[in-house]
Amino acid sequence: MSSPSLTSQVAVSLLILGSLCLxxxxxxGASIDGDGVLHEPFALIPIGFALIASGAVVGTFGLVRAALGALARRRR
Structure with missing residues (x-):
């Protein structure tokens, strides 16, 4: 059994990190201080979605590359 490719490891890592951010x-959570100012870690939302989207793109690239490689090996 072969080990997972670097592309799939990166894709899974990005997906996990994005999920952890969300x-x-x-x-x-969020809190409102005495002056009525909302305090929340809002930056985690776009970072999480960006990491998940990046993981999906890298994973799709890896799957397409693997499929094309299998097709090329099959044609030989």
Whole structure:
């Protein structure tokens, strides 16, 4: 059995990090101080979605590359 490719490892890592950012946002929560100012870790939302989107793109690239490689090997 071969080990996972670097592309798939990077894709899974990006997806996990993005999910962790969104989970952290929910766990940290938001609060309103005495002056009525909202305090929340809003930056985790776009970072999380960007990481998830990047992981999806890298994963799709890896799958397409693997499929094309298998097709090329099959034609030989």
């Amino acid at each position: 989970i952290a946002f929910r766990l940290i």
